[in-house]
Amino acid sequence: MPLPSNKTINPTPPVSPIETLVGAIVLTILLVIAGVVLYVQDRHFNPAVALVGQSVPASAPASRPLIDHPREMAPLSAAQTFGPATLADKINGKAELYLGAGFVALDTQRFAVAAPGNPWVEVFRYDMGRAENAYAVFSSQRRQDAGAVAIGDEAYAAANALFVINGPFYIEIIASQEGPAIRQAMEALALAMAGPAQQTGKPADTDVFPAQGLLAGSISLQAANAFGFDRLDRVFTAHYSVDGAPATVFFSRRDSAAQARDLAAAYVAFLKNYGGISQPTAAPDGQMIAIMEAYELVFTFGPFLAGVHEAADPRTAEILAERLRSRLTESGHGP
Amino acid sequence: MDLDHSAMRRREFLRRLAGSGAAAAIAAGIGWKAWDRQGPPALAPAGGIFTLPPFALAPPKHRLCLARGTQRALLLEKAVAALGGIQAFIKPQDHVLIKVNAAFASPAILGATTHPELVTAMAGLCFKAGAAAVTVTDNPINDPVSCFELSGIGPAAREAGARLVLPLPAHFAPASLTGGRLIVNWPFLAGPFKGVTKLIGMAPVKDHHRSGASLTMKNWYGLLGGQRSVFHQDVHNLIKELALLVRPTLVVLDGTVSMMDNGPTGGSLSDLKATETLIVATDPVAADAFGAGLLEKKVDDLIFIAKAAAAGAGQGNWQEANPIWI
Numbered sequence: 001m002p003l004p005s006n007k008t009i010n011p012t013p014p015v016s017p018i019e020t021l022v023g024a025i026v027l028t029i030l031l032v033i034a035g036v037v038l039y040v041q042d043r044h045f046n047p048a049v050a051l052v053g054q055s056v057p058a059s060a061p062a063s064r065p066l067i068d069h070p071r072e073m074a075p076l077s078a079a080q081t082f083g084p085a086t087l088a089d090k091i092n093g094k095a096e097l098y099l100g101a102g103f104v105a106l107d108t109q110r111f112a113v114a115a116p117g118n119p120w121v122e123v124f125r126y127d128m129g130r131a132e133n134a135y136a137v138f139s140s141q142r143r144q145d146a147g148a149v150a151i152g153d154e155a156y157a158a159a160n161a162l163f164v165i166n167g168p169f170y171i172e173i174i175a176s177q178e179g180p181a182i183r184q185a186m187e188a189l190a191l192a193m194a195g196p197a198q199q200t201g202k203p204a205d206t207d208v209f210p211a212q213g214l215l216a217g218s219i220s221l222q223a224a225n226a227f228g229f230d231r232l233d234r235v236f237t238a239h240y241s242v243d244g245a246p247a248t249v250f251f252s253r254r255d256s257a258a259q260a261r262d263l264a265a266a267y268v269a270f271l272k273n274y275g276g277i278s279q280p281t282a283a284p285d286g287q288m289i290a291i292m293e294a295y296e297l298v299f300t301f302g303p304f305l306a307g308v309h310e311a312a313d314p315r316t317a318e319i320l321a322e323r324l325r326s327r328l329t330e331s332g333h334g335p
Numbered sequence: 336m337d338l339d340h341s342a343m344r345r346r347e348f349l350r351r352l353a354g355s356g357a358a359a360a361i362a363a364g365i366g367w368k369a370w371d372r373q374g375p376p377a378l379a380p381a382g383g384i385f386t387l388p389p390f391a392l393a394p395p396k397h398r399l400c401l402a403r404g405t406q407r408a409l410l411l412e413k414a415v416a417a418l419g420g421i422q423a424f425i426k427p428q429d430h431v432l433i434k435v436n437a438a439f440a441s442p443a444i445l446g447a448t449t450h451p452e453l454v455t456a457m458a459g460l461c462f463k464a465g466a467a468a469v470t471v472t473d474n475p476i477n478d479p480v481s482c483f484e485l486s487g488i489g490p491a492a493r494e495a496g497a498r499l500v501l502p503l504p505a506h507f508a509p510a511s512l513t514g515g516r517l518i519v520n521w522p523f524l525a526g527p528f529k530g531v532t533k534l535i536g537m538a539p540v541k542d543h544h545r546s547g548a549s550l551t552m553k554n555w556y557g558l559l560g561g562q563r564s565v566f567h568q569d570v571h572n573l574i575k576e577l578a579l580l581v582r583p584t585l586v587v588l589d590g591t592v593s594m595m596d597n598g599p600t601g602g603s604l605s606d607l608k609a610t611e612t613l614i615v616a617t618d619p620v621a622a623d624a625f626g627a628g629l630l631e632k633k634v635d636d637l638i639f640i641a642k643a644a645a646a647g648a649g650q651g652n653w654q655e656a657n658p659i660w661i
Contacts, residue, residue: 019348026355077481088564089477092438093545094600096567110440110481120485122440141597143605158603160444174602176442176485 069111070188076110076120097140098126101223102133104168111189115181123189124172132234134170135203136223138163144217151187152194156217162186166194205236205253208331210323215239226250227309229270231263237309242319247311249320251304251328260300267305268298279314283321288314297321301328385508385525389582390534391617395419398618398650399658401625405591405611408456414615415460415585417659424584425533427465432531433457433497434583436538436554437473437488439600440481446594447601448482449537451491453589457535458495469497472527473557500527507560512580517573522560533584536619540590540610540626542598546570547637548630549599550623551586551616552578552648574639578619578648588614588622590629620649621656 069075080090083105088095090106098106104127113119128134131153138154141163146156152166159178164171173189175182206219218239226235227250235252254260264287271289272278276296281288286299286307297317298307306324311317400414415421425431435449443450458469471492475482479501483489492499500506506526512518528534538554545567546553555577556563566573590612594601601607610629616622620643624634634640634651644651 016344016348022352026359077478080478088567091600092564093543093549093567093570094598095564097544143597143603145605146603158605161603163603172602174441174445177444178604 069192070185072114073111073121073185073189074114076112079107079109082106082108098128098137100225101136102129103127104129111185113175113182113185115179115185117177119175119177119179119182119185121173121175121182121186121189123193124174125193126170126172128168128170131165131167132203132221133223134165134168136221137170138165139220140222142217142220146217149187149190150197151190153198155190155194155197157183157186162190164190164194166198169194203236205251208251208324208327209236209238209249210320210327212323213240213242213320215241226252227267229267231266231270240320242316245312245316247316247320248309249307249324250309251306251324254303254305257300257302260303260305263305264298264300264307271296281314281318283318284325286318286321288317299325301325304328384520385510385523385528387510387523387525387528387580390532390584391582392424392584395423395617396657397659398656399614399616399621399625399653400661401658402613402615402661403611404613405609407450407452407589407591407613410591410613411453411456411587411615412460413661414613417661418615418617421460421464425461425464425466428467429461429465429532430468430530431458431461431466431470431533431535432527433461433469433471433492434534434536434554434558435471435473435488436549436557437479437482437486438475438557440475440478440485441600441602442485443487444604445601446539446592446607447541447599448486449488449539450589450591451487453537453587454488454491454497455495457537457587458492458497461533461535462496466533468530469495470500470527470531471497472500472502472524474502474524474560475557476563502526502560510580512576515576515580517566517569518559518576518580521563524558524560534581536581536583536586538586538588540588540593540629541601542594542596542606542630544598546574546639547632548623548627550626551588551619552623552639552643554586555581571639571642575642575646575648578639578643579646583619584617586614586616586619586622588616588626590614590626593629595630616656618649618656620644620651621653621658624651624653625658 082090084099084103087098087103087106107125108122110120110122113121128137143158146158149155149157152164155164160175162173171190171193173186175186209219220237222235222237224233226232235250237248237250240247240249254263268287268289271291276289276291279288279290281297283297283299286297289296294310295314295317296307296309299321308317308320395418397418400417402410402414404410435454437448439447441447454471461469483499489499502524506524507522508525509520510523511520536551536554538551541549543549552574590610592607593610594606595608597606612629614622614625620640624640627634627637640651643649650656
């Protein structure tokens with residue numbers, strides 16, 4: 001329908017420069033206020049406030065017995081289960097070690113042992129999600145003076161304790177005292193939980209470590225933050241001695257050769273950032289860094305980031321790097 | 336026509352300006368009125384905000400005694416005597432609170448908790464000085480009864496005639512460190528402090544996965560409630576703040592046996608080393624600085640020591656605390 005000719009539509013008046021300026025000033029003031037509010041909030045961050053209203057599940061009694069324990073033992077406490085949010089309630093500052101390695105759940109229970117002195121043991125069964133994660137927490141806490149025990153995938157015993165990995169589970173059995181009766185009870189418990197030796201728990205990559213100069217029982221898997229570098233995860237380490245000079249050999253299998261090279265470059269940059277100085281080296285494609293009165297040698301080999309950590313001198317680093325390179329070649333991990 | 340159009344634009348502009356100004360003023364007023372300057376407390380403060388008084392006495396000539404040996408009770412008695420005797424710290428009718436480390440339900444032989452012998456000996460010394468009451472406490476969070484009983488601390492406290500206080504929800508009240516960044520309205524184990532006139536901290540020397548070491552200053556962590564594990568993300572600053580918040584009369588650091596690895600839980604006797612030194616101090620920072628050496632660490636390795644010293648909590652160079660060796 002046509003509009004009447006005597007009616008006109010008022011178009012929206014054009015925005016004047018003054019209006020634009022005033023609008024811009026108002027918006028700027030609002031942004032400044034918002035910025036100040038955020039800054040003040042950040043400066044006075046209070047985790048107590050941040051946590052208000054969050055419901056943290058408490059540790060829960062397990063619905064079933066933790067293990068089918070030997071008949072001569074009596075449960076001394078109810079089984080308890082802890083998740084990632086409550087693990088620190090049980091093991092305090094140690095929780096970070098497990099949380100950083102893929103922790104899923106912890107089951108614990110204490111048992112009385114029928115022996116003089118009323119001893120007891122406490123079982124800690126950590127579900128680490130994957131066998132590799134279980135190996136990481138097992139190996140990184142390994143007590144050097146302990147003896148191997150034929151239980152589960154790998155196990156060792158100290159005077160009052162037994163440590164076992166079995167698939168994705170890392171098991172600690174801690175006793176209130178030492179002695180033959182306790183040792184027998186701990187082994188019975190471990191067998192009930194993990195079965196006899198399986199010989200399958202040690203990750204296959206550990207075979208890469210050269211045998212010459214390797215200190216027994218020193219192979220370890222660092223799940224995260226190896227050598228203080230937050231990008232360095234899934235790193236196998238082992239301690240060596242070359243003519244009495246100590247050093248640590250390490251390697252980490254990455255998803256591709258390019259990723260290994262990128263990580264090597266980042267690690268070298270990290271070392272230099274903390275005062276490391278490049279040194280000449282005969283190691284092919286290797287970078288030698290002198291840092292804190294020790295030497296780091298870093299190289300890549302196909303998908304492997306590899307090297308020597310905290311060598312006492314450059315020669316020790318180069319000898320061990322060459323041995324590791326040879327083993328990588330022999331084991332078919334070449335580029 | 337042009338004039339009319341121009342007048343319309345001015346009126347429209349003024350109308351819009353007034354409208355948006357009024358809206359902004361109303362919004363700002365509502366915001367100002369609704370602004371909670373304190374923020375919500377971590378817990379409902381049934382008993383109000385808790386203020387922890389300082390329990391430290393005037394600094395003595397010697398702030399540190401380093402007693403070499405293995406017999407804890409004997410070393411404690413000798414070290415306290417060397418610092419002027421228990422009467423220099425505990426007066427008749429004092430109510431003494433002993434903050435132990437009962438964090439784990441583990442046996443005393445594993446060195447993860449305060450040794451019960453020391454609890455008995457210290458409570459005995461306090462009573463000998465005429466203390467009207469001695470209270471022993473800690474907040475282990477998980478299963479406190481088992482922690483106190485299986486560590487032997489509970490029986491030791493009872494044997495000495497001390498009162499054992501297990502943490503109950505009613506014991507916690509929000510506390511803040513003045514000028515603190517982390518300990519702000521945080522649940523604090525306030526109940527056992529009621530009527531207390533002297534505070535003694537007793538801790539073992541331990542490796543700690545997160546902070547590098549658990550010594551006398553870290554021991555105050557057990558006075559915190561709530562989901563305190565969040566503080567592990569900034570543990571060095573937390574320990575510094577604890578050192579500023581809690582000013583004890585005396586601390587005892589048990590380095591007769593030290594947990595060298597796999598702390599703070601340990602678990603194996605092979606984690607322990609006989610370091611054969613008991614430290615009694617009025618300066619927790621100096622005590623911890625010495626304790627670093629027992630763990631074969633440098634003082635600089637333990638960042639919280641430098642932070643606490645710089646904040647004025649004590650002497651980071653233990654040799655400057657005028658130590659006595661016995």
